[in-house]
Amino acid sequence: MLKTNFEEIVDLTAVGGQNPKTLNDILRLAASEDIASSNKDKEKVLFVGIDLQNDFMENGELPVPNSFKDIENTTKFLYHNIEKITTIAVSLDTHSPQQIFHPSWWVDNEGKHPEPYTIISEEDIVNGKWMAVEKQEESLEYVRQLEKQGRMKLCIWTFHCIEGTFGAALEGQFSNIIHFHSVARKSPIHKIVKGKDPLSEMYGIIKPEYNKNNFVNSEFLEMLKGYDKILVAGEAKSHCVLESLRQILEHYQDDLAMTSKIFVLEDCMSSIPGFEENAEIALKEFKQLYNINIVRSNELNL
Known part of the structure; x- marks a missing residue:
């Protein structure tokens, strides 16, 4: 049972805007909690938050409709499951103006x-x-x-997630809850920077769309093996979430015991307009082929 109330960590009226809470205040609250360290978890649970950054919020440079509600659902889910989530990994889409998709x-x-x-x-x-x-x-x-x-x-996308700008930063309230978790559970956040190659898009967190050097984030793929459940949320469902899932599933396509560990939190992600149908079709295919679980965050019992 946490001593800190949800509202002391997350201000839902500030989603997508300047963060009224300071990280030092958040982390002092986290340090005062008396809950078990993550390394004592018997069931290892990984939460993967994909590109939950300011520019993908409804008021951002590349807005995803319904992203404010996605942040609300995600932060509430993380708060209610802080003692059950072992590790949090997040990806950070990171660009410059001079890239092939700008x-x-x-x-x-x-x-x-x-x-x-x-x-x-x-x-x-x-x-x-x-x-x-x-x-x-x-x-x-x-x-x-x-x-x-x-x-x-x-x-061609709008200029977005330009390195060093407010738009490239983690959305503030999501940032509050994951850093709170990190200190309260003594669990370092695994942060994945992606998308800096000027000559390639990189929707997925594992590899670019095309790359002559065949770069693959093998470290993260290997890391996934250490968990009993892998929970996925983020923006945008139709692009970065979908391609991240595809890359992981294709890598583990011959290991259904591995792919069936994946839980997609469908109410914690939304699509870019015009791509919704393709996303739904692809997720249904993933479920059929790889036995992934598509669930609502308030219905998942960890």
Whole structure:
């Protein structure tokens, strides 16, 4: 039983905005708790929070509708299960303005940059509809490989999660609860920075969409083996959550005992408009193929 009330940690009226609570105050409360250290847990539970950052909030640069409610559901779930969650891992989408999925990378024959949500195909580049400001050949190769491998086509996004900005930071109230957990349970947060390669999108937390060096976050894949349950939440359901799941499931496709440990918290994530149906279809396929569990956070008993 926690001595600290939920409202002392999380201010739901401040979701997506400046954090009225200081981290030092939060961590003093956490240090005063007298609950078991995470290393004493008999059942090991990992919570994975994907890209729960300010720019993906409803008032952010790349807003996901319903993300405020997702934060409310996520923070309440974490608070009520603090003594059962062993470890928290979070990913941090981290970009610069000069990346292949941002408008400044491309121009048309009039020198105009593409509008956000423009889809750029191999044919568009070959025909001169869009040209890279620099690295034309590498850019064409990237788009060609996406289509060859059946990945999502290149989408131009609004500038978002620029390294060092408020938009790239963890959403404040989510940050409060996970750092509270870290100190109260003596459990370091596993933070995964992703998306810094200028020549690739990186929706998933395991690997970029295409990368000549075939980078794979093997350390995190190996880490997953140490847990009895793996809980997944985050933004956006249709992109970074979905691709993170896909990458993990494809890696462990021959190990249903492993994939069946995964619990997707469906009320703690939302899709980018226009991509909702694809996300639902993919999740149903994951459930059929890999025996993952799709649950509501208030119905999951840990």
